[in-house]
Amino acid sequence: MLSRLFKNRRLPGGRRCAGARLLLALCLGLGGRGAAGQAVPYGHNPAAGHYLAVRGVRLYYEAYGAGPPLLLLHGNGGSIAAFKQNIPYFARHYRVIALDSRAHGRSADPGDSLSFEMMADDCAALLTGLRLDSAYVLGWSDGGITALLLALRHPGHVRRLVATGANLAPDSTALLPALWKQQQREYRANKGAAFADPARRNAWKIFRLDVLQPNVPLAALRRVRAPAFIVAGDHDLIVPQHTVAIYQHLPRAWLWVVPGSGHATLQEHAAEFNQKADAFFRAPAIPALAH
Structure with missing residues (x-):
């Protein structure tokens, strides 16, 4: 949910591949650096990048590694590059599919509407287009939603x-x-003119997403069949009680509130985050919670 407008501000209280190209993509994904020792340009990597037309937009994604599919979803105003500390780890054991969400990064979207439901449906269409029946999913912030x-x-x-x-x-x-x-101040100050300015239209659409959405009743989470691992920092931008409530309403879930972490836990504590997420994906059957 963290908008680009806020990610650098401190707040009170806290803070298509085949043949040789496929081999190159795999090597880049495994180590985080190319053969010449250069850092992988995640989000702008021609060796791993693909486009797939779904639901009226061309979604851009990058693929790394081999194994069970793992879909990575970034936050508001972000891109695939957000996962530069995570992709090398997971590409050792998974087929990582890192996506630029609709209207973000290289996934251009000319429309005025944007919703989390649209982006969730995009993900389903992407997996279908890739002939994947299912995947593990890891989302940060808006990607978590x-x-x-x-x-x-x-x-x-x-x-x-x-x-x-x-x-x-x-x-x-x-x-x-x-x-x-x-967010409310920014919204009131700009809502009258932002859509009239083509240069600002997409950024405003992305910002407005977090001001007006999501609107998901906690009770709806009881219908989620997939096991879930809910993570937040103890200095996150999300109220701790809300994170706990999400966990409590899920039938099968783990919870990890990370000491000394803000909103960007998967970056601030990348090594531990990667290990714990991987352990969750590999764990035996997760029993239902007693509610």
Whole structure:
């Protein structure tokens, strides 16, 4: 849910591949660096990049590694590049599919509408287009919201999901009050003119997504069949009680509140995050919670 407008601000209280190209993509994904020792340009990697037309847009994604499919979903205003500390780890054991969400990165979207439901449906269409019946899903922030909605709307497509820094309401019951108030001020100050300016239209659409959405009743989570791992930092932008409530409403779930972490747990604590997410994906059957 973290908008590009806020990710650098401190808030009170916290803070297609074949042949040789496929081999190159696999090597890049495994080590995080190419043969010449250069850093992999995640999000702009021609050796791993693909486009797939689904639902009126051309979605851009990059593929790394081999194994069970793992779909990575970034946050608001972000791109595949957000996972540069995670892709090399997971590409050792998974077929990583890192996606630029609709209207983000290289997945251009000329429309005025944007919703988490649209993005969840995009993910389902992407997996179908790739001839994958299901995948593990890991989402950060808005990507975590999309992961939860994908499990709700297309349950057969999700094996297990990890959602870090996700919220299900766009208000002060879910967001830190300072962030919520700041978003409201920005929205009121710009809503009259932003869509009239072509240069600002897409950024405004993305920003408005987090001001007005998501609107998912917590009770709806009881319909999620896939096991879920809910993660947040103890200084996250999500109210701790909201994170716990998401966990409590899921039938089969793990919870990890990370000490000394903000909203970007998968970056700030990448090594531990990668290991714990991997352990969750590989764990034996996860029993239902007693509610």
